Amino acid sequence: MFTSRKKRAAGALVIAGALGVVLAGCAGGSAPGEAASTYDPDEKVELDFAFWGNDVRAELYDEAIAAFNEEYPNITVDATFLAWDEYWEKRQTEAAGKDLPDVFQMDMTYVRQYSENGLVLDLTPYLDGVIATDGYEQNVLDIAKVGDATVGMPISTNALGMFENPTLIEEVGVEPFGGGDWDDYDDWLRTAREAAEESGIEAWGASNPTGFIQTFELALRSDGKSLFTEDGEVGFTKEELAEFWDRGVELRDEDVVTPQQRLEELAPMSGFDAAKQLTEITWDNFGAGYLANLGAAYPEVNLVAPPVTEEGAKDLYMKAGMLMSGAATTEHPEAAATFIDFMANSPEVGAIFGTNRGMPASETQRDGIEVDAIAQQILDYEESIADRLGDPPPVPIVGYGSIEAKFKALGQELGFGTVTVDDAVDQLFAEIDVILNQ
Known part of the structure; x- marks a missing residue:
């Protein structure tokens, strides 16, 4: 039984390993109005x-x-x-x-x-x-x-945002990212890495921002596109994806983003809450967890807007967390x-x-x-991005989770340098083709 700490039985929280399998077609469920009330409030x-x-x-x-x-x-x-x-x-x-x-x-x-x-x-x-x-x-x-x-x-x-570690930024000796487009952010990552090396601190500006499908989605939404259309068709081209991933390879080769091997060593923590990164682009509700993992040495995080592809774009949106x-x-x-x-x-x-x-x-x-401070931070942040908020994307297609996982896995392979951009693009589109036509 999983109740209060005093009453919790040993092992009530179970961390179990699992092997991923392909989701088989399953029947079941009830149509609206079919559920009959058989509930006895006194029944154990x-x-x-x-x-x-x-x-x-x-x-x-x-x-x-x-x-x-x-x-x-x-x-x-x-x-x-x-x-x-x-x-x-x-x-x-x-x-x-x-x-x-x-x-x-x-x-x-x-x-x-x-x-x-x-x-x-x-x-x-x-x-x-x-x-x-x-x-x-x-x-x-x-x-x-x-x-x-x-x-x-x-x-x-919640909405996508960018967390900053102001204490670590000060230790490294660089100014916080002041906003701008992705080229500006890349330049800031280079500056941050150079400053960290000069300070003798093991830190990078961020993990590779091209390794996650949400940042690719931001770029697409800036151009009025989406990952998938309302009809469930692919909303981007191979060329657009290749251009996106090419940028990440350049950052990797310059050693201005956290190396993939270092991220593997830090897992299950991310580079950010292990205090090896100055920033992290993710959903805006991660602040409390970051602070808990960072501990007393890093007592605050800031929440700011991620880089923008095109000024005035409605690239951000509110998501069901x-x-x-x-x-x-x-x-x-x-x-x-x-x-x-x-x-x-x-x-x-x-x-x-x-x-x-x-x-x-x-x-x-x-x-x-x-x-509290974290809640107010989220409220203030979501108010600050009101002009960037657009309509949410279409409900994800069946199998989107597999595509998201494949995107992440390929991002990691690109981080290790074990796959080329062209091969990664072909692999992702092959995965999409299987899912759309199964």
Whole structure:
């Protein structure tokens, strides 16, 4: 049982290795309105719950589940967590065997894939009843809809940003990046690396920004394009991808970004929260986790806008940071919905998590958070990028998670120099072709 620290049994948090498998076609799920209420509030129920995260998030879920048990003592929640990549490998293994946890954190990357394979519980019958919706804007609720089914409750929203370590920047002896386009940022990375070497400090300006699909998406959105169109077609050319990755190879060869080998040695921490990088481009809710890992030596992080490809472009957007979904095969759908409601709407849960999972999507949960320095930083940041915010991209295609993982893996190979840009481009398009035509 995963309850308060005093009551938590040894091993309740399980970090398990998993082998990735291809997601098999799975049937299941219920159509809107089909779920019959068979829930007995006095019945002893046990739910499995899985989330991605780290020890910091695990402690927060520990507290949140203890609060849930105060109100629902009959529902035991057995929770496990893994880091992002291992988490989705584990979920896909479970999906192939139709054995997903009763409740699990969901990401927009996998929403369509899991819902169209009938793997997730349709929450529609529980809305406005077991699950409160009065704290949500309709457009936020619609994020979690695929067709007529509600396949998860949005827990948070966030946007892409760039974190800075001001203490490390001062130690290195360089000025912070003052904004500008990607060429300006590349020049700053060169300056930062030179200053770090002169100071005798092992540090780089950033990890290679071309290694992640989100920064490629930023470049595409600046030109009015997207990774995939509304019709599920590829939204970019081989030439555009090659140009993007060529830039990263140049940065790698100049040793102005954190070497891939060093990143492997630092894992599971990133170069940024291991205090080897001055900046990191990622989602704006990562601040609390960074501070926890950086420790007292680096007591603050700044959150600023990432470089822009073209001034005036609507390249940024608000994303559902995570959703809470139920398994279509759960034997306790109403208990699962009750737990999802508490994790999505409870002000007490909001107070526990703050912005660890992103800015709460539900107003009732947002009312519970203490606007500490990190929360205020996110609020200020998202207000500052209002002019850069555009419409969100189309709901990711089925198999997008595999494409994202392939992009990351190829970025790592490019970082090691074990693949050429042309070969990497061909491999990614081959992966896309398989997914679009399977």
